[in-house]
Amino acid sequence: MAVPFDPLKLENQICFPLYACAKEIVKAYKPYLDELDLTYTQYITMMVMWEHKELRVKEVGKYLYLDSSTLTPLLKRLEEKGYVARRRSTEDERDLIVSITDAGTALREKARTVPARLAACVELEPQKAAELYQTLYQIIGTLTKKQGKF
Amino acid sequence: MAVPFDPLKLENQICFPLYACAKEIVKAYKPYLDELDLTYTQYITMMVMWEHKELRVKEVGKYLYLDSSTLTPLLKRLEEKGYVARRRSTEDERDLIVSITDAGTALREKARTVPARLAACVELEPQKAAELYQTLYQIIGTLTKKQGKF
DNA sequence: TAATATTTAATCTCGTGCGATTGATTGTAG
DNA sequence: CTACAATCAATCGCACGAGATTAAATATTA
Numbered sequence: 001m002a003v004p005f006d007p008l009k010l011e012n013q014i015c016f017p018l019y020a021c022a023k024e025i026v027k028a029y030k031p032y033l034d035e036l037d038l039t040y041t042q043y044i045t046m047m048v049m050w051e052h053k054e055l056r057v058k059e060v061g062k063y064l065y066l067d068s069s070t071l072t073p074l075l076k077r078l079e080e081k082g083y084v085a086r087r088r089s090t091e092d093e094r095d096l097i098v099s100i101t102d103a104g105t106a107l108r109e110k111a112r113t114v115p116a117r118l119a120a121c122v123e124l125e126p127q128k129a130a131e132l133y134q135t136l137y138q139i140i141g142t143l144t145k146k147q148g149k150f
Numbered sequence: 151m152a153v154p155f156d157p158l159k160l161e162n163q164i165c166f167p168l169y170a171c172a173k174e175i176v177k178a179y180k181p182y183l184d185e186l187d188l189t190y191t192q193y194i195t196m197m198v199m200w201e202h203k204e205l206r207v208k209e210v211g212k213y214l215y216l217d218s219s220t221l222t223p224l225l226k227r228l229e230e231k232g233y234v235a236r237r238r239s240t241e242d243e244r245d246l247i248v249s250i251t252d253a254g255t256a257l258r259e260k261a262r263t264v265p266a267r268l269a270a271c272v273e274l275e276p277q278k279a280a281e282l283y284q285t286l287y288q289i290i291g292t293l294t295k296k297q298g299k300f
Numbered sequence: 301t302a303a304t305a306t307t308t309a310a311t312c313t314c315g316t317g318c319g320a321t322t323g324a325t326t327g328t329a330g
Numbered sequence: 331c332t333a334c335a336a337t338c339a340a341t342c343g344c345a346c347g348a349g350a351t352t353a354a355a356t357a358t359t360a
Contacts, residue, residue, distance in 0.1 A: 007265035008258065010197045010213060014279050015175045015268065017286035019190070020215045022172035023317075024293040025165045030318090040169070041346060047160045057309060063160060065170045068309050070347050077345085094308040094355050108158065115157035118165065123292050124285070129164050132285050135278050136167035142273050143174040173347075180348085191316060207339060218339050220317050227315085244325050244338035 028121045032114045036107060042078055043111070045071070049084055050108050054099040056089070065144070083107055178271045182264045186257060192228055193261070195221070199234055200258050204249040206239070215294070233257055 010016055026040045033043050041064075048055065048063045057075065061067050075098055078084045083104035089095035124132070160166055176190045183193050191214075198205065198213045207225065211217050225248055228234045233254035239245035274282070 008197055008261060009201055010194060013194075013197075013265070014272075014274070014283055015172075015179070016194055017283060017290060018168070018175060019172045019194075021286045021290050021293075022165075022169045023215060024290055024297070025168060027297060027318080028293050029165070039345065044160060044163075044166055044169075047158055047163075051159055058307090065173060066347075067349095069311075069349080070345095072310055074346075088309095092308085092356070096309060111158060115163070121293065121296065122164075122289055124164070124289060128281075128285050128288075131278075131281055133164055133167060135274070135282050136171045138278075139272055139274060140167060140171050140174055143171075143178050143271065146271065147174070147177060177348075189315065208337090216317075217319095219319080219341075220315095222340055224316075238339095242326070242338085246339055 025118075025122070029114075029118060032117055036110055036114075037081060041066075041070070041074060043114075045074060045078065046083060046104065046107065046111070049098065049100045049104060054097060056095045056097055058095070060098060065140075078104075175268075175272070179264075179268060182267055186260055186264075187231060191216075191220075191224060193264075195224060195228065196233060196254065196257065196261070199248065199250045199254060204247060206245045206247055208245070210248060215290075228254075 006012060029040050029043070033040060036043070038046065044064060045060065048060055052059075055063075057068055057071055060075075061071055064071075075084060075086060079086050081103075082101060085099050085101055087097055087099075089097050156162060179190050179193070183190060186193070188196065194214055195210065198210055202209075207218055207221055210225075211221055214221075225234060225236060229236050231253075232251060235249050235251055237247055237249075239247050
């Protein structure tokens with residue numbers, strides 16, 4: 001008896017393992033990020049700030065696929081921790097400029113070992129990691145093109 | 151000049167595209183799930199209920215990698231919508247048994263076209279989808295084994 | 301220039317998610 | 331049998347994340 005393929009079964013979903021995997025990875029980061037007093041979203045925000053030093057909220061959002069409703073409170077928390085500074089642009093008062101502080105730059109040193117420690121947790125072969133990376137960005141590209149905004 | 155590989159750059163992360171991709175996919179589901187008056191998490195919960203008809207909260211959580219702090223309010227919302235029923239087990243009063251209702255079963259018909267419509271959005275080649283599926287479950291397996299609970 | 305449209309960060313509401321705790325129930329060991 | 335441990339769902343606090351709206355500033359157009 002052939003069992004018909006059921007597209008509404010959880011095990012036949014491609015999106016569910018993606019959703020679950022993302023959650024489990026964020027969970028895996030937690031012990032390492034706790035040492036830095038950062039959540040995962042704050043961590044990737046700091047990554048963007050470490051690289052660019054100074055960005056408008058809009059630009060941070062473009063890198064992270066997040067909008068101001070998420071970023072505004074998050075950046076305020078990072079400001080409270082002393083890792084970033086927030087000020088209005090003088091050229092265009094609509095823009096809020098986020099810049100890295102010395103403490104923020106210093107935090108980068110503490111974070112240096114995080115990627116390797118996380119990678120050790122995930123134990124993914126380089127070949128598969130590369131394929132995964134390519135496929136994920138392909139999907140992101142397809143979806144964000146359709147949804148506009150990015 | 152060789153540019154040194156920087157593991158703290160966003161573009162060198164494997165976890166970030168996973169996180170971003172999961173979010174974009176949930177966003178892509180939205181228009182289709184709006185028709186069913188379900189969020190994504192409610193949708194996958196219904197998927198589990200369509201398949202198993204009756205489960206303890208603990209078991210639902212085992213399938214979805216969620217615990218009662220997320221599921222209890224979510225299941226109450228599904229109960230309000232009339233898609234599931236909640237009752238205490240008589241054999242073990244600690245267990246709460248979730249069961250699908252007729253309205254919940256009927257909803258499955260309305261949901262039938264969702265997977266195909268979403269797949270059309272994502273536009274992923276079957277070969278890549280299969281690899282992605284395998285890799286994601288491999289990672290989930292590695293992480294959940296380490297983190298216990300599952 | 302004056303009215304209108306656009307852009308931007310911020311705010312509000314709702315629904316997850318997670319860690320930690322609580323309280324009730326059941327299982328277990330002395 | 332009784333103290334103790336384990337197992338549940340539920341609750342609480344906090345931090346996202348998205349959609350919708352707001353208010354201010356800037357750009358565009360009539």
